[in-house]
Amino acid sequence: MAQHVHNKALLTRAFALARQRPRYLLLALLVLLGFLIALFCGTAAARGDRDALIECSSDEAVPLPSAESKASPSPDSSSESAVLIVDVSGAVLNPGVYKLKEGSRVDDAIQAAGGLSEDADTSVLNRASLLSDGMKITVPRQGEAAREGSPAVGDAQVSSDASTAKSLININTASSEELQTLNGVGPSTAEAIIADREENGLFATTEDLMRVSGIGDKKFAKIKDAICV
Structure with a gap:
């Protein structure tokens, strides 16, 4: 700021001298040019400092977590709660323990185990029964008595017991x-x-x-x- 005041005073003196003595006109023009250059450089420097300050502030800013991100549940917890683990054995191609989605049925478990084998006895199967976590499904073979209490043949077993009691x-x-x-x-x-x-x-x-x-x-x-x- 003091430099600008000094340059302005010098410019005023140069023009006053040029009016008194025309031969000093060139000197006045040179002083004017120097004043304009100094003014331009000062303005550019001020703008550069301001831009640098803004850039620094933006780099240091840390975004805060939004309310939506806080409220959204973890995808892992929801997926784990929707998984059923069942044990499929008997007349299937690949007996074993399988993970199925919640709401799956006995037929889904059989398909996960590779499907029925050729000697499977489907007459006693209730493939529409809903699965529950930890269920064991035993598919009987032809000529093999249905295992009492097996979830896959539970409905058929109950019906058989009821008809026997009535007879x-x-x-x-x-x-x-x-x-x-x-x-x-x-x-x-x-x-x-x-x-x-x-x-x-x-x-x-x-x-x-x-x-x-x-x-x-x-x-x-x-x-x-x-x-x-």
């Missing part, structure tokens, strides 16, 4: 006609069974039926698999 004759509630459907039980034996349970109370076990007159070990052996209490 048995309950000796505590059966009528005379129902009792006569048993092997070796005629009208007189059926009436004796009903009279015994009315007189002595209900049968606690199927073996209690042998307390009825006319039912010995041989006759009981013929009907024991067809009765229940």
Whole structure:
């Protein structure tokens, strides 16, 4: 700033001298040129310092995490919670432990294990059942009894048990006609069974039926698999 004031005073003096003495006009022009150069250099230097300061500030700035990035859950945690691990064995091409997506069904697990083998018994499979984590799926082979409690055949097993229970004759509630459907039980034996349970109370076990007159070990052996209490 002081340099600008000095240059301006020098320029004023040079022009005053040039008016008094025209031969000093060239000197005045040279002083004017020097003043303009000094003014330009000072302005450029000031602009350069300001740009450098702005650039330095931008380099040191550290962006703060946005609220959206804080709120977004980790992708790993969501993917891990949606994975089911199941054990597939039996009549499949590649038995083993497999990872499947949540909501997968028994058929998806079978396909992950390479599909069914040629000797697989599909008649007892419920391939539409939903999977749960840690489930073991055993696909039976043809001629092999379905393993009781296997998730793959669970529905079929329940249906089989229910139909078997319905086919048995309950000796505590059966009528005379129902009792006569048993092997070796005629009208007189059926009436004796009903009279015994009315007189002595209900049968606690199927073996209690042998307390009825006319039912010995041989006759009981013929009907024991067809009765229940």
